[in-house]
Structure formats: structure tokens, C-alpha cells
């Protein structure tokens with residue numbers, strides 16, 4: 001998906017350096033992912049006053065005690081999603097919108113859910129400004145997924161859950177998978193991949209990580225939660 005040029009400083013040089021040193025330099029080799037990170041103007045997702053600090057090797061504050069992930073982590077998750085361009089992807093935790101915009105250049109359609117309305121609105125306006133189409137945003141508890149739009153080929157969690165929400169798992173297309181951080185019993189976090197084949201699921205543990213928590217809005221356990229508490 002093409003990205004519209006904008007009338008602000010572009011920071012292309014800072015972006016090229018970010019990709020060379022922090023992304024390719026740390027082992028991300030998927031050409032489509034590298035191209036996406038070269039294209040998407042990360043600084044715009046921090047507001048119009050943001051400058052080259054957007055391209056440093058850090059997670060960055062976006063207000064409301066939330067953060068935009070480090071460039072390497074955005075690239076790593078994007079590479080692990082193994083997108084070919086024809087997928088429907090659901091992201092939980094829009095935050096700044098940067099990860100969703102990267103996904104929009106890699107997949108057919110991106111649905112992204114954020115629980116904080118101000119962040120969701122801010123991200124949507126940057127998507128519009130960049131001319132990103134086939135992107136849909138809503139303010140809600142992402143742990144419920146987006147049943148009206150399911151099934152999804154990929155579901156990306158970008159906030160850490162203590163267990164993978166059952167509502168999300170059932171919205172995966174057969175052959176699809178969910179990727180994202182979960183909290184381990186020792187309190188640490190790790191990226192897991194939960195793949196669906198028919199009615200069976202396989203869980204792969206990928207690497208340690210550190211994300212803000214997935215916050216449940218109206219946590220009333222459903223009967224299916226109680227029956228499937230340890231997925």
C-alpha cells in the first residue's frame with residue numbers, strides 16, 4: 001500500500017540508519033519488512049513536533065502511560081507474522097498506530113483496536129494523513145476481538161496478557177496464528193505464537209520481551225473463559 005508524501009521533515013536519513021543498525025543489523029532480513037520500516041514515517045506517530053529521536057533504539061512514551069515499541073520489536077513482530085500481502089490482520093493495542101501502519105504496508109487489511117479513545121483518534125488521523133487505506137480502528141476492549149470482521153489470518157497482540165484471551169483464539173482463520181506477549185508465571189514476559197490447525201492449537205515460545213499490560217475493561221469471565229482458562 002502506498003504512503004502519501006507529507007509536508008513535514010521526512011527524516012529519511014535517520015530512518016535509513018535505524019533500519020541499517022537497529023533492524024537489519026540485529027538480524028531482521030525480510031525484505032518487505034525492511035522496506036516497510038524505511039517507508040513509514042515513525043516520527044509522525046509521536047505528533048507533529050517529533051524529530052529524529054523517533055528513530056532511536058528505544059520504546060517511546062505516547063502519553064496515557066503507554067509506549068510505542070522499539071523499532072526492532074516492531075520489525076521482529078512484523079517478520080514473525082510472515083505476511084505475503086493478502087492477509088486480514090487484527091492488532092490489539094493500536095497505541096501510536098505505528099505498528100498498524102507498518103502492517104498496512106504488508107497485508108491486505110488491518111483492523112486495530114485501542115482501549116484509550118484519544119490514542120485511537122490520534123492514530124486514525126495519522127492513517128488518514130498518510131493516505132493508508134484498508135485500515136479500520138475502533139475503541140474497545142481488544143481482548144474481545146472484532147467478531148463482526150472475523151476470521152483473521154493473523155492476530156497481533158501488542159500488550160501483554162496473562163493468558164491468551166479465548167475470544168481472540170476463536171477468531172483465527174484455520175491455518176492462521178496469533179502472535180504476542182504473554183506474562184509468564186515468574187512475572188516475566190515472552191512472545192508466543194499460537195497457531196490454529198482445524199480445532200487444534202500449537203503454542204511456540206519465541207523470546208523474552210517487555211510490553212505494557214493488556215487491560216481488561218469489564219472483566220466479567222464468560223463461561224467459555226472458565227472452561228478454557230489455561231489455553
Ligand code: SAH
Pocket residue numbers: 066067068069092093094095096097098099100113114115116119140141142143158159212213214215216217
Ligand atoms: N502497537 C503500539 C504499541 C502498543 S502499546 C504502537 O505501535 O505504538 C499497547 C497499547 O495497548 C496501549 O496503547 C494500550 O492502551 C493498549 N491496550 C491495553 N489493553 C488493551 C485492551 N484490552 N484493548 C485494547 N487496547 C489495549
